[in-house]
Amino acid sequence: MKTIGVFFYQGAGHLHVQALQKLGYLSLKIFANTDFSALDGVILPGGESSVQYDYCINNNLDKKIKEFALSKKPILGTCAGAILLSKYKSSQVNGLGLIDINIQRNYYGRQINSKIERTDSDNKAFMIRAPSITECGKKVKILDTLNDNPIFVKQDNIYCTIFHPELLTFDSKNPIKQIFK
Numbered sequence: 001m002k003t004i005g006v007f008f009y010q011g012a013g014h015l016h017v018q019a020l021q022k023l024g025y026l027s028l029k030i031f032a033n034t035d036f037s038a039l040d041g042v043i044l045p046g047g048e049s050s051v052q053y054d055y056c057i058n059n060n061l062d063k064k065i066k067e068f069a070l071s072k073k074p075i076l077g078t079c080a081g082a083i084l085l086s087k088y089k090s091s092q093v094n095g096l097g098l099i100d101i102n103i104q105r106n107y108y109g110r111q112i113n114s115k116i117e118r119t120d121s122d123n124k125a126f127m128i129r130a131p132s133i134t135e136c137g138k139k140v141k142i143l144d145t146l147n148d149n150p151i152f153v154k155q156d157n158i159y160c161t162i163f164h165p166e167l168l169t170f171d172s173k174n175p176i177k178q179i180f181k
């Protein structure tokens, strides 16, 4: 059974752990002192990217994530996690730049505007204060779109969804299943 590490300091980590269990994976909660060597993949969940960013920087987790990326094993960032993996820069968050996308935070509205959308490839996407992917570099592959806007992308072993796949585990094309197979 594969073991997937889930960043746990802030955000939807517990929901990813539940989703991984339902989908047949073991999980390990990632905190500052976690050893990444036994992991087959990593998930950076949704939450508040500014808080998550500060924790990563203050605890050298950014370096561990970058090092893990070099192993070529998959990393999935969902929503705030996608912001952390991107090359987005602001006064609060400087993404790790592991995937050549830029992002606009909170593009799809506030918490109260959360909803399940039907994507252009007929999947379901649960959007909660989702960012928009505003630029994709040449090496980025677009895996799904919503009204022609990218919502699921990859560059090599780095995957991002601006939606929450952990909430839709019943979906047969769930990105978590596709990525950590």
Ligand code: GLN
Pocket: 045, 046, 047, 048, 049, 050, 078, 079, 080, 081, 083, 105, 106, 128, 129, 130, 131
């Ligand atoms: N809007 C949040 C941020 O910018 C992300 C929202 C989410 O992860 N659901 O950090």
